[in-house]
Amino acid sequence: MGMGTKDGSEQWGYVQVRPKAHMFWWHYKSPYRVEDPSKPWPIILWLQGGPGASGVGIGNFKEIGPLDNFLNPRNSTWLRKADLLFVDNPVGTGYSFVEDDNAYVKTDEEAATDLTTLLRKLFNKNEQLQKSPLYVVAESYGGKYAVTLGLSIVKAMKAGHLKLKFGGVALGDSWISPEDYVFSWGPLLKDLSRLDNNGLAKSNKLAKQIRHQIKAGQFVNATDSWGNLEDVII
Numbered sequence: 001m002g003m004g005t006k007d008g009s010e011q012w013g014y015v016q017v018r019p020k021a022h023m024f025w026w027h028y029k030s031p032y033r034v035e036d037p038s039k040p041w042p043i044i045l046w047l048q049g050g051p052g053a054s055g056v057g058i059g060n061f062k063e064i065g066p067l068d069n070f071l072n073p074r075n076s077t078w079l080r081k082a083d084l085l086f087v088d089n090p091v092g093t094g095y096s097f098v099e100d101d102n103a104y105v106k107t108d109e110e111a112a113t114d115l116t117t118l119l120r121k122l123f124n125k126n127e128q129l130q131k132s133p134l135y136v137v138a139e140s141y142g143g144k145y146a147v148t149l150g151l152s153i154v155k156a157m158k159a160g161h162l163k164l165k166f167g168g169v170a171l172g173d174s175w176i177s178p179e180d181y182v183f184s185w186g187p188l189l190k191d192l193s194r195l196d197n198n199g200l201a202k203s204n205k206l207a208k209q210i211r212h213q214i215k216a217g218q219f220v221n222a223t224d225s226w227g228n229l230e231d232v233i234i
Helices: 055-064 108-123 142-158 178-191 197-215 219-233
Strands: 010-018 021-028 043-047 083-087 133-140 165-174
Touching: 010 108, 021 055, 021 108, 043 055, 043 142, 055 083, 083 108, 108 142, 133 142, 142 165, 178 197, 178 219, 197 219
Parallel strands: 043 083, 043 133, 133 165
Antiparallel strands: 010 021, 021 083
16 A cells, blocks of 8 residues: 555555646554444545645644644544544645646545545555445535545445445535625624624624625635634634
């Protein structure tokens, strides 16, 4: 599969997902793994958001991997419940790279195709990996990647191109519908007594401004307004 530790608990490497496009992955086998045929030990594929944030860097060392930023053991690592697979997605993120600027992806669907190619290379010839259900877990913009990847996985499996047990998709604080989210923040925080009436009015005003900017295709301005909204609610 790639390089790794002598005991096989970690493996990492590159997959060429397209000509001149290379994706970096890092797989951890859990030391807490329990072999139970009635309840196969899962694998979690973690997808970071951004877009362009490193799963290998942020998700691994800042959130759920075995070591924290200072390389100290993390007691809350998700390895207690599953094996972990981190990927720098899409190409151009973290250690994933392209040899030509034309090889960058331009849509979430293209990113999903690259990830599906990576999974084919990792799983199709590895019967051990095929025994574990794969769960795609994501946060922030990674939610869009996870959903499109889930659909791509199902299609590839039905076509006989991908051999794995697909457990499902889990989304955490996923940035899927910005317009819906910004309109929910003010009322929610008001109900929780985190905003007063003045704060709610400012929040709703900015949410309406963001909706108008999105509809007008003013995405840079909408992003700036979103930052202003965060200043109000935080």
